[in-house]
Each structure stands twice: as structure tokens, then as C-alpha cells.
Amino acid sequence: MNISSIVVQTTPKFLEEVLRDIKACDVCDYHLHDAKGRIIITIEGESVDEELKKLRVIEAIPHVIAADMQMAYSEDELDRNIDVINHSDAVPAMLNDDTIEAKDIVYNGDLKQKIDLEAFAKQLDKGQ
Numbered sequence: 390m391n392i393s394s395i396v397v398q399t400t401p402k403f404l405e406e407v408l409r410d411i412k413a414c415d416v417c418d419y420h421l422h423d424a425k426g427r428i429i430i431t432i433e434g435e436s437v438d439e440e441l442k443k444l445r446v447i448e449a450i451p452h453v454i455a456a457d458m459q460m461a462y463s464e465d466e467l468d469r470n471i472d473v474i475n476h477s478d479a480v481p482a483m484l485n486d487d488t489i490e491a492k493d494i495v496y497n498g499d500l501k502q503k504i505d506l507e508a509f510a511k512q513l514d515k516g517q
């Protein structure tokens with residue numbers, strides 16, 4: 390089970406409307422908010438992919454400026470991913486292949502540069 394806290398931002402003008410929509414949706418639990426339009430919620434899911442889908446629902450609520458994961462806990466996935474890391478080669482095979490030119494190596498390690506986070510989450514779910 391995964392549990393993540395999300396900070397949702399709206400403007401004070403739309404705070405009550407956004408609060409109503411958040412409390413009415415079935416993808417999160419509301420916890421608290423302030424007068425500046427910051428709202429704290431949590432989401433749960435069986436996988437990172439499920440959590441991302443729920444986050445997309447929150448982001449789609451009218452007048453939500455941002456909805457960002459702040460903290461995440463993943464008991465089962467953490468154990469699986471640590472196992473994958475511990476049993477994988479620290480240096481990808483392509484980096485030890487003298488026939489591959491450096492210019493042909495594509496770096497995919499920066500999560501901010503990943504275009505499809507849902508596909509990346511599915512890859513983690515499969516233990517790859």
C-alpha cells in the first residue's frame with residue numbers, strides 16, 4: 390500500500406469551491422487548509438501508477454493551480470525496488486561496451502526530464 394501527502398494550491402477566491410470538490414471526490418482524504426488556498430490531502434494506492442492516476446484527478450479539479458506530492462510511503466514497493474536495485478548491475482552493460490559511441494548513450498536518470506511518469510511508474514511496478 391502506498392500513501393502520499395499532496396499539497397493542493399488554489400486562490401483564496403476559489404478556496405471553498407475547490408474544498409467542496411476535493412471533499413466530494415473519492416480519490417483522496419482531506420485534512421486541512423489555510424486562508425491562502427493551500428490544502429493538505431492524502432491519497433492511497435496499490436502502486437505508484439494508481440497514485441499518479443488519483444493525482445491527475447485532483448489536478449483536473451477546476452481552479453486547482455498545482456497539486457504536488459510532498460511525502461510518500463510505499464511499504465511493499467520500497468522492498469521490491471530495493472531488491473531490484475540490489476540484484477541489478479550497478480553499471481549498465483552499454484557503458485562497458487567499447488563498440489558504442491558516447492554520443493549514442495541516452496541518459497534517462499533525471500526524473501524531471503522523464504516525459505511519461507506513469508510509464509516510469511509501471512516500469513517500477515514490474516520490477517525493472
